[in-house]
Amino acid sequence: MRIEWSEPAMLDMAALRDYIASDAPARATFFIQRLFDHIDALHTFPELGRVVPEVxxxxxxELVFQGYRIIYRLSPQRIDILTVLHGSRDLGNPNNRPWEA
Incomplete structure (x- = not known):
């Protein structure tokens, strides 16, 4: 199954990489690669993640990886990565749901 990245999700990943790199550049590269590897499992197991409870x-x-939530939309032809955010963010607040904007 094909995985597509939304613009907000790509911006989330860049911001996350920059945030980690501000303290540990090598760790940022390692963390982001592991996060991508985690997401790649969706190619084979698209229903691996649970339904987002707030939605x-x-x-x-969503998939959860080391405290980060990877929110995605599943359709018959593809998976759209919608956002990547820290688990402490409140998805009950519609302002934290970029896919509804």
């Missing part, structure tokens, strides 16, 4: 829509799912 409760069957095709809006």
């Amino acid at each position: 409760d829509v069957a095709n809006i799912r």
